[in-house]
Amino acid sequence: MLTVQDVMTTRVVTVHLDTPLKDVARSLVRHGISGVVVVDVGSRVVGVVSEADLLIKESGEGALPHRRGSRFIGESHETTAGRAKIRATTAGEAMTAPAITVDPEASLPAAATLMVEHAINRLPVTRAGRLIGIVTRADLVRAFVRTDEQLEASIRHDILLRHLLVDPVTFDVTVRQGVVAIRGQAETRTIADMIERLVAALPGVIAVDADISWIVDDGKPRPPDRDLVNAANR
Numbered sequence: 001m002l003t004v005q006d007v008m009t010t011r012v013v014t015v016h017l018d019t020p021l022k023d024v025a026r027s028l029v030r031h032g033i034s035g036v037v038v039v040d041v042g043s044r045v046v047g048v049v050s051e052a053d054l055l056i057k058e059s060g061e062g063a064l065p066h067r068r069g070s071r072f073i074g075e076s077h078e079t080t081a082g083r084a085k086i087r088a089t090t091a092g093e094a095m096t097a098p099a100i101t102v103d104p105e106a107s108l109p110a111a112a113t114l115m116v117e118h119a120i121n122r123l124p125v126t127r128a129g130r131l132i133g134i135v136t137r138a139d140l141v142r143a144f145v146r147t148d149e150q151l152e153a154s155i156r157h158d159i160l161l162r163h164l165l166v167d168p169v170t171f172d173v174t175v176r177q178g179v180v181a182i183r184g185q186a187e188t189r190t191i192a193d194m195i196e197r198l199v200a201a202l203p204g205v206i207a208v209d210a211d212i213s214w215i216v217d218d219g220k221p222r223p224p225d226r227d228l229v230n231a232a233n234r
Helices: 021-031 051-059 077-087 108-118 137-144 148-163 189-200 226-232
Strands: 014-016 035-039 045-050 122-127 130-136 172-176 179-188 207-216
Touching: 014 021, 021 035, 021 051, 035 130, 045 051, 045 122, 051 077, 108 122, 108 137, 130 137, 148 172, 148 179, 148 189, 179 189, 189 207
Parallel strands: 014 035, 179 207
Antiparallel strands: 035 045, 122 130, 172 179
């Protein structure tokens, strides 16, 4: 199954901590992107400068929010950070840090969750702290648009055969406009539950209609083992 390294871009536009903001803005315009990754001399990610960071500087102090009673209790972290960005002259001073990063082996749903939770459009991809690529919301959307045939093949070969060691021939799998119908019998109740959950997590699947019986009832269905879910999304 697809992982971040399958969809990421390996040629990443980067700047350094001391890069002037004028040069950062030129890089955004020249490459038609909305953010650049800030790295140190060892290619370790230290932050990200986005269009939003530059717009704060452009908008000025008047655009910053001020909480009630700020004269007595001080400004919020958001306002304090905004003031620092307004005074910034380099990438290191304007960047948002620490950067939210993702592992190359992470599943696409995991990457999407990070983007939604942190309200960001891009994730630097790192291995041992060093930058190896970048994945954007657009990359995830492109991965979502897979044909029914591709989805069916992934269900049969990646989920059933490769990760759950289940003979895909024993299951009837059909996909129509991203809606999966899967019928068959699993060895245990846990495996039956796992099949439905992993299919539902597959990028591009809209819904799952599962009718899977089992031979051995090995207890109450439980959430899938995290390591297995991560493996199935590789």
